[in-house]
Amino acid sequence: MRSVQRYDLNLVIALVALLETRSVTQSAERLHLSVPATSRMLGRLRGAFGDQLLVRAGSRLVTTPRGAALLQPARDALAAVTALPGIGAPQDLSTLRHRFVVCLPDPMAVMLAAPLISALASVMPEASLALVASDHDPAGSLRDGRLDIVIGADLPVLPELRHALLSEQALVGVVRVGHPLGRGRPSASRFAQTGRVSVQVPAGRVDAIDEAFERLGLRSRALLSVPGAYAAMAAAAGSDMLACVPERIARAVAASLRLQVLRLPFPVSAERLSMAWHPRTEVAPGHVWLRSRLLALIDQRPTAGRGGTP
The missing domain is CATH 1.10.10.10 (Winged helix-like DNA-binding domain superfamily/Winged helix DNA-binding domain)
Structure with a gap:
């Protein structure tokens, strides 16, 4: 100008x-x-x-x-x-009235909803929280203020947004309790021969499990594809199919779905979970608190539980 x-x-x-x-x-x-x-x-x-x-x-x-x-x-x-x-303006979080909207995968919502709303209620009792599973244009929704935070696997890095890596999680296999694959130390070949339920990946990305089998010269059998990890685990729990999902998600729900968690006997790329937000909320106290709390909750390491193979 x-x-x-x-x-x-x-x-x-x-x-x-x-x-x-x-x-x-x-x-x-x-x-x-x-x-x-x-x-x-x-x-x-x-x-x-x-x-x-x-x-x-x-x-x-x-x-x-x-x-x-x-x-x-x-x-x-x-x-x-x-x-x-x-900037520099004091703000009493206990009186902040805001509806925070966070877009994240269904399994993450299952794990985070209770501890997150409990923490929010103790710090910002006048605020509320909405967890949504999907958005057709997350970058646009962050820009327009319809979303406060987006969490997802391998989010594209856009110059107009702020990003933070939350965790890198190994993928594990899950099968129903009593599945033949859960006995002994099955080989990569046996994993490839087992009917699999796969988690759909965005256009332009390659399924990490398919990529791992291809490197080994093995052909996997994906019998079913579903939108998310929780749906994949539910399908595995009610069938003889194998699902490969992030370890923390698997261990969080394995007992309730009667699933056995298996280490994969072949190398596979870890899933990178990241968080994105718009720069206008960079220093807003309520948003700063929420991002730090999400980081703390997601950074907690998974622990082996019932139904899991360490």
Whole structure:
């Protein structure tokens, strides 16, 4: 901008919305403005930057090279400005009223729900917690404030978000108690020959178990694929199939599902569990507490229990 003093924060907010959505209509909805008002803001931004920023390509708008180059700096500037009120300002967490929304896999919700809400109630009795299993656009939901935190395996690292590695967990096998695979020390070949229930992986990623068998020159038999680890374990508990899931999740529910936990007799890549959040919540006291509590809970090491093979 030629003269920063001439423009207010609303223009920066509008700039980010317009460059992210590439749509005046969608930006108007996000900004809670009319379409004509949003169009006028786009006109002011074009004049301020001396560039069209968005141009029509057929039935849609696309960013100009200048517009594309401005998006991330504009996001960073907006995050820095919106964080200013919380920097150095004391906040009594006991009076904080906020509904924290965390997106995480179902098995993690099973393990974390009780200890997390107990800790939250003792520190922030006026706050509440919602755990959701999936979101079609987690980055967009973090950006728009619909989500506070996303936890998942091998989350993509995006420059507009903050990330932290929570844990690296070995994969283990689980079978129903009394399954032939649970006797003795079965070989990798026997594991490969056992009908398997696999956990679906995002597009573009390779199943770690399939990859491990391929390195050994073995062909595995995936008879069923399911959305998550808990569903895979439930399927294994009621059948002769093998499921391969993160160790901590397996040991947390093995006894209740009457499953036996097995060490895999072949090398396989560990699952990297990470957490992502938007920079605007970087220094917010309630969010800082929640992230640290999640890290502490997830960092607890799994312990062998009934139905498990150490």
